[in-house]
Amino acid sequence: MADDGMLLNFELGDAPLKSQVKFKGGRWRDRLKAQRSAKQSHEESPDSTPPRRRPGATAGDHDAGRPAKRPRTEDGDARGYAKMPRTADAGPKPPSHAMKTGQISSSLFTSNPSAVTDFDQPPAEEAEPAKPSNAPLSEGAENFHSLGISRRVAQHLATKLEMKAPTAIQKNTVPQLIKEDSDAFLQAETGSGKTLAYLLPIVHRIMALSLNEDGTPKDTKVHRNSGLFAIIMAPTRELCKQIAVVLEKVLRCAPWLVCTTVIGGESKKSEKARIRKGVNILIATPGRLADHLDNTKVLNVGTVRWLVLDEGDRMMEMGFEDDIKTIVSKIRADKLEKVNAEGVVLDGVLPSRRVTVLCSATMKMNVQKLGEISLEDAVHIMASKAEMDGDAEAGTEAVFAAPSQLKQACIVVPAKLRLVTLIALLKSTFARKGSVMKAIIFISCADSVDFHYQLLKDTKALEPPTPDSSPTKPDRNPHTDTTVAPAAYVTSPANPKVMLHKLHGSLAQPVRSATLNAFSTCKDPAVLITTDISSRGLDVPAVDLVIEYDPAFAVPDHMHRIGRTARAGRPGKAVLFLMPGSEEGYTSILPASTPIAPQLYESTLQKGLASAVNLPSTHTTSETDKQTWTSRAEALQLHLEQRLLANPAAGAEDENADGDDGGKPGNAKGKGYSNSKPKSWAKPKPRPDNPLLDAARQAFRSHIRAYATHVREERVYFDITQLHLGHLAKAFALRETPGGIGGGVSRRAHHHKAPGGGGGGGGEKKGRASGGGKVSRGHDHDDDGDGVGAVDEDAARRMRDKMRMVMNASSEFNIG
Numbered sequence: 047m048a049d050d051g052m053l054l055n056f057e058l059g060d061a062p063l064k065s066q067v068k069f070k071g072g073r074w075r076d077r078l079k080a081q082r083s084a085k086q087s088h089e090e091s092p093d094s095t096p097p098r099r100r101p102g103a104t105a106g107d108h109d110a111g112r113p114a115k116r117p118r119t120e121d122g123d124a125r126g127y128a129k130m131p132r133t134a135d136a137g138p139k140p141p142s143h144a145m146k147t148g149q150i151s152s153s154l155f156t157s158n159p160s161a162v163t164d165f166d167q168p169p170a171e172e173a174e175p176a177k178p179s180n181a182p183l184s185e186g187a188e189n190f191h192s193l194g195i196s197r198r199v200a201q202h203l204a205t206k207l208e209m210k211a212p213t214a215i216q217k218n219t220v221p222q223l224i225k226e227d228s229d230a231f232l233q234a235e236t237g238s239g240k241t242l243a244y245l246l247p248i249v250h251r252i253m254a255l256s257l258n259e260d261g262t263p264k265d266t267k268v269h270r271n272s273g274l275f276a277i278i279m280a281p282t283r284e285l286c287k288q289i290a291v292v293l294e295k296v297l298r299c300a301p302w303l304v305c306t307t308v309i310g311g312e313s314k315k316s317e318k319a320r321i322r323k324g325v326n327i328l329i330a331t332p333g334r335l336a337d338h339l340d341n342t343k344v345l346n347v348g349t350v351r352w353l354v355l356d357e358g359d360r361m362m363e364m365g366f367e368d369d370i371k372t373i374v375s376k377i378r379a380d381k382l383e384k385v386n387a388e389g390v391v392l393d394g395v396l397p398s399r400r401v402t403v404l405c406s407a408t409m410k411m412n413v414q415k416l417g418e419i420s421l422e423d424a425v426h427i428m429a430s431k432a433e434m435d436g437d438a439e440a441g442t443e444a445v446f447a448a449p450s451q452l453k454q455a456c457i458v459v460p461a462k463l464r465l466v467t468l469i470a471l472l473k474s475t476f477a478r479k480g481s482v483m484k485a486i487i488f489i490s491c492a493d494s495v496d497f498h499y500q501l502l503k504d505t506k507a508l509e510p511p512t513p514d515s516s517p518t519k520p521d522r523n524p525h526t527d528t529t530v531a532p533a534a535y536v537t538s539p540a541n542p543k544v545m546l547h548k549l550h551g552s553l554a555q556p557v558r559s560a561t562l563n564a565f566s567t568c569k570d571p572a573v574l575i576t577t578d579i580s581s582r583g584l585d586v587p588a589v590d591l592v593i594e595y596d597p598a599f600a601v602p603d604h605m606h607r608i609g610r611t612a613r614a615g616r617p618g619k620a621v622l623f624l625m626p627g628s629e630e631g632y633t634s635i636l637p638a639s640t641p642i643a644p645q646l647y648e649s650t651l652q653k654g655l656a657s658a659v660n661l662p663s664t665h666t667t668s669e670t671d672k673q674t675w676t677s678r679a680e681a682l683q684l685h686l687e688q689r690l691l692a693n694p695a696a697g698a699e700d701e702n703a704d705g706d707d708g709g710k711p712g713n714a715k716g717k718g719y720s721n722s723k724p725k726s727w728a729k730p731k732p733r734p735d736n737p738l739l740d741a742a743r744q745a746f747r748s749h750i751r752a753y754a755t756h757v758r759e760e761r762v763y764f765d766i767t768q769l770h771l772g773h774l775a776k777a778f779a780l781r782e783t784p785g786g787i788g789g790g791v792s793r794r795a796h797h798h799k800a801p802g803g804g805g806g807g808g809g810e811k812k813g814r815a816s817g818g819g820k821v822s823r824g825h826d827h828d829d830d831g832d833g834v835g836a837v838d839e840d841a842a843r844r845m846r847d848k849m850r851m852v853m854n855a856s857s858e859f860n861i862g
């Protein structure tokens with residue numbers, strides 16, 4: 047540890063130092079703002095402890111801005127770690143004067159490791175905004191009709207869907223799929239319009255069965271019973287539904303054609319009934335499609351001309367290889383019908399062979415494998431000419447490039463400050479109404495999503511439904527009771543309503559669908575806290591910001607996550623949270639196409655906590671407007687920790703409102719307690735004493751386990767042995783490191799507590815003596831299981847495989 051906080055205990059005298067804070071690194075503007083604000087807050091708040099530059103602070107030494115000496119208090123130790131009441135029963139609330147004077151501190155700004163990266167850069171010229179790389183092309187140069195799409199469809203796109211010109215990938219794909227019958231591999235960056243790139247030629251050619259080139263009707267009328275012509279496969283139900291929505295919009299100009307989905311989540315019987323009624327384009331998840339091919343006799347694939355595999359790499363990752371092999375071989379084995387049952391000649395208008403189209407934004411080994419399974423002599427279609435000409439270098443760049451207009455930033459935040467920095471970032475994001483409408487926060491696992499959602503929502507939302515909000519009220523969707531709520535903390539008088547949403551694969555399907563719909567259509571500013579379930583293909587309009595609070599498990603996942611913003615030429619920002627140390631190296635393996643600007647966490651805190659934090663309605667704060675951002679950060683952390691310690695039995699709050707999944711494997715749910723709504727009042731179930739605390743502990747444990755599942759090549763940056771569990775506990779508003787982080791990780795680690803936590807404070811000492819309280823490889827103290835053990839490679843691999851299997855195949859994606 048670079049610093050144990052001792053330097054801060056030197057007496058610096060009463061006179062203010064000339065320079066209170068020396069901010070280094072990041073953008074010069076951020077530094078300037080941070081500097082000014084620190085100066086201002088110092089002047090405004092003579093009572094507050096002035097932040098002082100630590101002697102010898104160097105570039106990137108973020109401790110430079112920490113508060114200076116904290117007086118030793120009766121309750122605190124010399125390092126500024128306050129002794130906080132330990133248990134819920136002990137009554138956690140400090141006297142209000144303590145918060146006012148800042149005597150009791152959550153010691154957020156001490157003992158933090160410094161960033162190893164030197165962020166000091168020369169003041170950069172404000173660069174020209176980058177030209178969007180995934181936007182529609184200029185209208186004058188290109189239009190859909192000139193690519194070969196019928197005038198009817200082109201007009202419909204322009205007038206009804208406001209799509210006048212194609213994107214680059216559409217420009218290159220549409221003529222190919224209209225004129226040629228060869229297989230194709232479509233590869234283009236996120237948000238570039240791949241869905242319409244394959245849908246439009248399919249719809250155009252099916253429509254051509256009943257329409258002449260000039261749009262006049264042919265003698266032969268095709269309808270829903272004329273045959274199934276195309277099957278589109280996507281890895282998740284959400285994606286299938288999204289594709290269906292796009293297709294339905296396009297098909298409004300050809301209402302005689304019908305598409306439907308078979309994706310599980312509803313009875314197979316009703317899916318069969320829809321297939322029996324007749325369908326021309328089927329959208330399916332691989333598992334469910336394989337099932338129907340086996341068991342649904344009316345599903346005739348003799349007329350199928352196109353098989354589209356969207357998000358191919360994801361399907362492979364999710365273990366659908368065998369299903370896809372079976373599907374491909376079954377469809378290929380079925381004799382191709384040149385004429386349909388009604389005598390309509392299909393060949394010539396439709397492809398004379400079965401065409402497979404594979405789509406992916408990223409190219410992984412598994413996509414190549416999928417290509418081998420499904421493609422024959424495929425053409426590789428990309429967005430730009432240079433890529434398509436086979437320029438290897440350009441090709442590699444394009445494969446992993448983020449949209450050029452996407453602004454990327456990275457905040458290196460010490461573990462202890464992660465939670466308050468996240469809140470500060472959200473608060474500044476939503477400071478002005480209308481500036482940001484939607485933000486997505488990616489978190490590593492479902493338990494952590496649940497916890498953060500519970501923590502960040504306004505506790506008013508936990509009240510049982512009133513008669514007004516009864517299920518009969520038309521605008522209330524009971525499916526979103528536990529997944530959508532007003533946010534606390536991040537609102538401001540200027541932007542008083544921000545809606546919080548949570549989504550992960552352990553939620554029941556109707557809940558998932560309703561939540562996604564609520565987020566997409568939300569008219570108020572909205573935040574979605576989610577796992578990687580939302581990283582692929584999801585197209586939610588107006589997502590302005592993506593926050594990777596937990597970094598992705600693999601670089602391609604990162605690319606997909608950040609690709610949820612800056613779509614179709616729109617602007618967007620992505621912020622990546624990293625911790626000081628080995629994690630910082632992660633940026634070196636991210637594609638260099640768009641630079642990642644370092645952003646100081648001090649600037650983020652200072653900006654976000656420039657004004658008082660709006661605490662949930664059931665809580666009050668003694669915070670005053672005179673506080674500095676550092677003391678606000680500490681007060682906020684303290685408040686969060688106290689919320690966790692508050693005893694719900696005493697009527698403070700009941701956070702136990704998210705038991706909506708019934709305990710699926712892989713996410714440590716189903717703990718025998720469930721929704722706090724009246725039903726559970728009537729029939730009490732065994733409940734933990736303190737659901738929010740329990741959720742935090744569970745989230746922490748799952749987070750650590752998830753941390754071990756970063757792909758092997760990237761584990762050098764996400765090295766579980768480097769984690770400081772005590773510090774990380776603070777990011778879950780915990781004062782002690784929860785126990786029970788076993789499960790494949792051998793239990794040979796240290797027992798240690800979060801600094802400033804209960805049990806006498808300074809809880810690092812035990813861990814520090816034998817490895818700084820980190821998850822250590824090779825430390826073999828046996829303890830009571832209250833820590834994380836040594837993680838050997840094998841155990842980590844086994845756990846990763848297991849987690850992937852569980853997360854992917856069953857709970858996370860709920861594929862039917």
Ligand SMILES: Nc1ncnc2c1ncn2[C@@H]1O[C@H](COP(=O)(O)OP(=O)(O)OP(=O)(O)O)[C@@H](O)[C@H]1O
Binds near residue numbers: 209583584585613
């Ligand atoms: N020609 C166009 N003009 C305007 N908007 C378009 C056009 N084509 C597609 N879009 C819009 O672009 C957005 C992204 O499209 P789409 O979801 O197909 O992207 P994608 O390439 O499949 O992205 P991802 O790889 O993330 O799945 C959608 O909102 C879509 O409506």
